[in-house]
Amino acid sequence: MNRRGFLATTGAAAGALSFLGPKALHAQDGGTLRFGLSTYPPSLDAWASNGTAAGTIKLMIHRGLLGYGPDGTMRGELAESWEVDDEGAWVFTLRDATWHDGTPVTSEDIAWNVLEAQKPDSAAYLQGQLAAITSVETPDEKTVRMVTDEPLAVLPGWFAHFNMPMIKKGEARDTTMGSGPFLYDSADRGVSISLSAWDGYYKDEMPKVSNIEAIVYADENLRVAALEAGDVDLVEYVPWQAMDQIEANDELALQATDGPFMYLTFNASRPPFDNPKVRQAVAHAIKREDIAAAAFYGRGGALEHLPIAEGSEFYNPELANSWNYDPEKAQALLAEAGYPDGFDCVMLSTAQYGMHQSTAEVCQAYLSMIGINVQLDLPEWSTRVKKGNEGTYDLAVMGTAAMNNDPDGLATVVDGSLSPSFVRSFGMETPEISELFARGRATFDTEERKAIYKELEEIAIDTVPVVGLSWRSQGYGMRANAEGFTVMPGQLVFYSGMTLEETVLG
Structure with missing residues (x-):
């Protein structure tokens, strides 16, 4: 496939995935989902890599330009479309979205994210890759054009990564100011993190639950016991020795994937x-x-x-x-x-x-x-x-x-x-x-x-x-009444937290 053919395919995919309609009423009475974390996140630095638990919390608070659907297909998030122009630059067109403080997400915000994450001292997981972007242009509030010395077929994937979410432009990084489905409310360090549904989220009728209480169960056996007892609705990192017993329990379900x-x-x-x-x-x-x-x-x-x-x-x-x-x-x-x-x-x-x-x-x-x-x-x-x-x-x-x-x-x-x-x-x-x-x-x-x-x-x-x-195999365990959560395929399994926006308690 040549560059123009790639452009056409990507453009078609991007257009087909611009499915997020006008904002409507969001769920505010969907109850509280209790999520069993395997560890307390070492940090919630938006761009740093600190493991799956940190990534899952970030996927509740933040969204990137792109992301992945439950089937593993790349889709638009803050960007409603993306394509390579005739000069080989990637052009992203932003949808109408706002930060958690109600201000609009603009192309200037996106450019700031890229330029800050490129800095050698940014601690950004993708700093090395982003260094290939030589300039970021913002011709208007909804258009971001990323220029590279050489064409880069894989650039969109960088902006779908959960360690490259977009945060609001500011004097310093506010790692809790996102545009995702949930607001960061409070934390009891080492114990739990509390989040609530954001009624300004750009996706129609999402998120489905009103609150998420992320509770740390560092001991894997206690994490399984909490799920079995009904103390939590969903857990990550199901230990392999417990997968059979979860599958055999009619009140529980196991979703697992190799990757x-x-x-x-x-x-x-x-x-x-x-x-x-x-x-x-x-x-x-x-x-x-x-x-x-x-x-x-x-x-x-x-x-x-x-x-x-x-x-x-x-x-x-x-x-x-x-x-x-x-x-x-x-x-x-x-x-x-x-x-x-x-x-x-x-x-x-x-x-x-x-x-x-x-x-x-x-x-x-x-x-x-x-x-x-x-x-x-x-x-x-x-x-x-x-x-x-x-x-x-x-x-x-x-x-x-x-x-x-x-x-x-x-x-x-x-x-x-x-x-x-x-x-x-x-x-x-x-x-x-x-x-x-x-x-x-x-x-x-x-x-x-x-x-x-x-x-x-x-x-x-x-x-x-x-x-x-x-x-x-990587597995998540859940109560039978927790529906909508999907374990993503293969190497994308740790992006599964994206589907918490669709999770509902039946």
Whole structure:
């Protein structure tokens, strides 16, 4: 597909999804939905990445230019349409929407968001990607034109990400001033966050409930018990050992999807993990099936390459087992790297999520078999995030989903040119991978992109910016009377909080 064909397809899709009619009466008597969070958000910084719980709260308060529907299709949010113009710039046309203080969302607000998030000290998760935008033009209050040096096929996906919501222009970031379906009311730090329906929301008859009380149940067993007892209506991060019992309970329902994955990151700023042969040794030392069994009770699968799903058009079967379990090869690689007797190191994970701890314990056991003696560091989640961002570890267990279902969505996991983040290896330079991501973004032809991402995957298998470990099922549990909430497909599972605007208590 050439650029003009891509423009036509995108324009048609954008037009078809401009379905949000005039604002009508909103639900104000829909009751209170009680949502069981897995952790208290480390921060509600609009543009920073702080995990799924923080992302879910942000998806209640905020909206981006674009978003995703329950079926995973990209759709307009603050932008009612978007297209590439003849000069290769992306043009977004804004709908009539207002901030929570009642003032209109304008093109100047959007331009401010982009320019602020581009700054090196912004802590924005997408700061590196947004740096490719060379200027933002605002010809009128409803039009935003983003100019780039090269055409960027993937740019709309950046503005659908829940870590790139739009906030009101101001002297400082007001991370609670959004345009989404719910108002931030109050918080009892570490315990709960209270939100209420906003009657100025731009979608007809949404949100469906009057209030949401997000209550923290850090212990996964207590979270399930609260759902079973009726203390909450909906919970995230259903532990895998509890999925069968929820499915068997007529008063409950389980929605789950495959897509998220577990992997290892490295501190590549110092020995021994600055050496790619050591990272290769780790990749071949671990038997992934044991992680799927121990951490996910069989609701997962081995991941022996970059996390590109078998159903993707970018999947390369000949590369799928490149990091296969081969302890003899792992020991030989360690010897080549100058560590024939192994070494001691610290593995960062967290005890707050059983899957993270179980994955770390399996990795610890297998690495010990090739002489790598691992000491586990298992703090609560917010400390784990902080240590990951600071590089206070040697290697670390991480679990996430890609930014979206396109291979470019993996840039946030493996592209070392992006600003530091706990989801990526620390101090890892990836010049060839970074260059290939850039080429892929600038290409509209699907076959060309397949070749680019295959080359990228081959380089990643050799240089090991991360080590894939296991696919996993991700589940939400709910009372049978909670309707309208939808778990989004594949890598978009953590966007599921968008559908809270449609959730109703029957």
